[in-house]
Structures are given as C-alpha cells and as structure tokens.
Amino acid sequence: xxxxxxxxxxxxxxxxxxxxxxxxxxxxxxxxxxxxxxxxxxxxxxxxxxxxxxxxxxxxxxxxxxxxxxxxxxxxxxxxxxxxxxxxxxxxxxxxxxxxxxxxxxxxxxxxxxxxxxxxxxxxxxxxxxxxxxxxxxxxxxxxxxxxxxxxxxxxxxxxxxxxxxxxxxxxxxxxxxxxxxxxxxxxxxxxxxxxxxxxxxxxxxxxxxxxxxxxxxxxxxxxxxxxxxxxxxxxxxxxxxxxxxxxxxxxxxxxxxxxxxxxxxxxxxxxxxxxxxxxxxxxxxxxxxxxxxxxxxxxxxxxxxxxxxxxxxxxxxxxxxxxxxxxxxxxxxxxxxxxxxxxxxxxxxxxxxxxxxxxxxxxxxxxxxxxxxxxxxxxxxx
Numbered sequence: 001x002x003x004x005x006x007x008x009x010x011x012x013x014x015x016x017x018x019x020x021x022x023x024x025x026x027x028x029x030x031x032x033x034x035x036x037x038x039x040x041x042x043x044x045x046x047x048x049x050x051x052x053x054x055x056x057x058x059x060x061x062x063x064x065x066x067x068x069x070x071x072x073x074x075x076x077x078x079x080x081x082x083x084x085x086x087x088x089x090x091x092x093x094x095x096x097x098x099x100x101x102x103x104x105x106x107x108x109x110x111x112x113x114x115x116x117x118x119x120x121x122x123x124x125x126x127x128x129x130x131x132x133x134x135x136x137x138x139x140x141x142x143x144x145x146x147x148x149x150x151x152x153x154x155x156x157x158x159x160x161x162x163x164x165x166x167x168x169x170x171x172x173x174x175x176x177x178x179x180x181x182x183x184x185x186x187x188x189x190x191x192x193x194x195x196x197x198x199x200x201x202x203x204x205x206x207x208x209x210x211x212x213x214x215x216x217x218x219x220x221x222x223x224x225x226x227x228x229x230x231x232x233x234x235x236x237x238x239x240x241x242x243x244x245x246x247x248x249x250x251x252x253x254x255x256x257x258x259x260x261x262x263x264x265x266x267x268x269x270x271x272x273x274x275x276x277x278x279x280x281x282x283x284x285x286x287x288x289x290x291x292x293x294x295x296x297x298x299x300x301x302x303x304x305x306x307x308x309x310x311x312x313x314x315x316x317x318x319x320x321x322x323x324x325x326x327x328x329x330x331x332x333x334x335x336x337x338x339x340x341x342x343x344x345x346x347x348x349x350x351x352x353x354x355x356x357x358x359x360x361x362x363x364x365x366x367x368x369x370x371x372x373x374x375x376x377x378x379x380x381x382x383x
Contacts (some may be wrong), residue, residue: 026242028069032249035066039256047256050263060260067253068282070246071101075286077243084236097243099313102127102283103321104251109258109279110322110331117334120322122276124314125172125341127284129376131310132348135288136355137369139295139303144363150300156216157356160308163205165349167198167315172345175336188327191335195320202316218301254282273341273380284310300361308356340379348372 039046050056078097106123143150171194209216261278264270291306319335326333337345351372355365 026073028066028073029242029245032066032070032246032253035062036249036252039063039253043256047259050260051267056260056263060257060264063253063257063260064278064282067250067257068285070250070253071282072286072289073246074098074101074243074250075290077239077246080239081236081243084239097247098283098287098310099317099321100247101250101286102314102318103325105254105279105282106318106322107325108254109261109275110326110333111329117332118272119275120326120333121172121335121337122273123279123283124276124319124322124335125337125345126273126276126280126376126380127314128168128311128345129348129373130280130284131288131307132352133369133373133376135284135292136307136352137366137371137373139292139300139307140355140361140366141363141370142292142366143295143298143300143303144361144366146296147298149360149362150295150298151360152301152304153216153218154356154359156218156301157304157308159205159209159213159216160304160312161353161356163201164308164312164315165353167201167312168345168349170194171198171315171319171335172337173342175334176338176342177336191323192327195323198316199320202312205312205316271380271383273383277380304356340383344372344376344379 046059050059074097078093081093106120109123110119140150175190261275265272265275287306287310291303294300294302294306322333325331351368355361355369
C-alpha cells in the first residue's frame with residue numbers, strides 16, 4: 001500500500017469520459033465475470049478431479065491469473081480515483097483498496113479446509129520478503145544500472161522504518177519469546193494488545209503523513225512527471241465504479257482459489273510456506289510492478305513510498321484485521337517466526353535500515369537484497 005501524498009491537493013477538473021477508450025482498456029472485466037459465472041454455476045465440476053496434475057495446474061493458473069489481473073486493475077483504478085479526489089482521501093482509498101485484497105486473500109485460505117495456524121504468518125512474512133528484498137532489490141539494481149545513483153527523501157524512509165522495525169519485531173519475533181508461548185499459540189490478550197496498538201500507531205502515522213509531515217514523503221525538488229500515466233479519459237465516478245467492478249471478482253474467486261491451494265498443502269503435503277508464498281505474490285505484485293517501473297524511470301521516491309508503505313500497512317492494518325477475524329471465527333493463528341524465517345526477517349529489517357541510511361542508493365545494495373530474496377525462495381522449497 002502506498003499511503004503517500006503523491007497527488008495534488010486540489011482535485012483536477014473532471015475530464016470528459018471517452019467511453020470507447022474506457023471499454024478498450026477493460027478487456028479483462030468480461031473475462032473475470034465469465035469466470036465468476038462458471039464457478040458459480042458448476043463449481044463441483046471445475047474443482048473436482050484435482051488429483052490429476054494437469055487439471056490441478058490448469059484450475060490454479062486460471063483462478064490465480066484472473067484474480068491477479070483484477071487485483072492489478074483495482075490498484076490502477078484506486079490510483080486514478082486518488083488522483084481525482086486529492087489528499088488525504090485519495091491516500092485512504094488506495095490504502096484501503098489494497099489492504100482489503102490482502103485481508104480477503106489471507107482470510108479465504110485461512111478459513112478454508114483444515115485449520116492452519118501458520119498460514120497467515122507465512123503470507124505476511126512472504127509479503128515482507130518479496131517487497132523488502134525482491135522488489136527493493138530489483139528496483140535498486142535496475143535503477144543503478146540505468147542511472148548509477150538515485151536519490152530520495154531520507155526523512156520519509158526513516159519515518160517508515162521507524163515504525164516497520166518495532167512493529168515487525170513485536171508482531172513476528174516477540175511471540176516466540178514471550179513467556180509461556182514458546183512452541184504454542186500466542187495468548188489472545190497479547191494478540192489483541194498488538195492489534196489495537198499497531199492500528200492506532202498506523203493511524204497516527206497516516207494522519208501526520210498527510211498533514212504535518214507531508215514534506216518527508218516527496219522529493220526535495222518536485223518532479224514534473226508525477227502526473228504521467230494518469231488516466232485522462234474518465235472521471236472519479238467511472239474510476240470508482242470500475243474499482244468496485246474489479247473488486248467483486250476478487251472477493252468471489254479468491255475463495256475458490258483456496259481449494260487448489262488447500263489440496264496442494266493438505267493432500268500433496270507440499271511445504272506449508274508455499275501457500276503463503278502464493279498469496280503473497282497475489283498481494284505484492286500489483287503495486288510492485290509500478291514501483292519497479294518508477295525506479296527504472298528514476299522516480300525512486302515513488303518506489304520507496306510504495307515499498308515501505310506496503311510493508312507498514314501490512315503490519316499496521318492487515319495484521320490487526322487478521323487477528324480480529326481469527327478471534328471472531330475461532331481459527332487460532334500463530335504469528336511468531338521460527339528458525340531460518342526468524343533469521344531472514346531480522347536480517348532483512350537490518351539490511352533495510354542500512355540501505356536507507358543514506359539519501360542515495362546504488363546497484364550493489366540491490367544485489368544484496370536480491371541475494372536475501374533468493375535465500376528466502378531456497379528455504380521455502382528446501383526448508
């Protein structure tokens with residue numbers, strides 16, 4: 001999620017809607033709704049026979065690609081809507097849209113099939129590894145190759161990391177060391193304490209970011225290309241309608257996507273972390289694509305806001321939401337990381353602080369983060 005004042009304060013004039021252009025740009029929408037109809041009418045036929053490897057791969061790829069495409073479209077239209085509404089409403093729309101996809105994806109798989117108390121933890125851990133190592137590494141590496149060194153606002157990165165590090169340690173590290181919880185589920189009182197104060201702290205941060213500390217999250221010399229790529233053929237009403245139109249298939253299909261994922265984990269006994277990795281790719285990809293492209297265009301400030309903002313909202317919004325759903329539905333979850341995951345998480349936080357301790361970045365930093373990402377992938381398949 002990218003809770004950053006990247007758009008103008010004053011909403012731009014509403015453009016004249018060019019319907020032919022809008023229709024041509026939304027070719028995925030009919031495919032998504034046809035898929036929904038198919039799984040609504042004959043779900044048993046489509047989700048049976050998963051013991052056949054070819055059919056399992058086909059069903060998973062079909063659902064995953066459609067949900068992923070709709071998630072990318074939701075982010076795209078949320079950004080268009082934020083551009084029209086201005087701040088801070090635009091930031092809230094974008095943040096809530098992406099957070100809702102993350103919460104729905106994790107919840108759907110968590111509540112489907114046998115209870116898996118570590119699935120939410122594995123998903124959130126995978127999101128952190130993909131964003132802070134994979135996407136940050138790719139951005140810094142590509143940006144370094146093309147532009148040698150890149151600059152950004154150091155105060156903004158420090159503000160993000162000032163919350164990410166303590167909240168990340170409290171949520172993902174401390175549960176394994178809290179008295180009486182080693183090897184067991186974290187106490188409900190501990191989880192609710194974490195959920196309440198993570199949410200409150202994120203809310204304070206969001207308020208300050210859009211009010212008193214706005215200058216921390218923009219480049220020192222405001223570039224002229226911030227409006228590049230914005231849609232100019234639709235108004236806020238059209239963007240809002242398309243956002244909801246794409247969000248509906250995500251809500252419906254992600255529950256069906258949980259079926260092949262559960263089959264792979266429970267029947268084929270694949271590594272449990274593989275399910276979290278699949279959900280994390282679904283969550284992190286939509287914003288990550290745009291952020292990597294921004295770094296390649298020498299808009300590193302935009303990339304930093306997206307990457308660090310995404311991880312912060314995962315800890316400050318998604319974890320409290322998942323903990324609340326866990327309490328309401330009676331599905332206990334375990335947040336504390338163990339063994340190699342714990343080491344990789346702490347090392348990633350440490351390297352992120354080192355990387356963003358200077359106002360300029362270079363490709364060597366990107367290479368280090370990519371090595372950490374490769375290590376994470378290695379231990380997912382060979383724990």
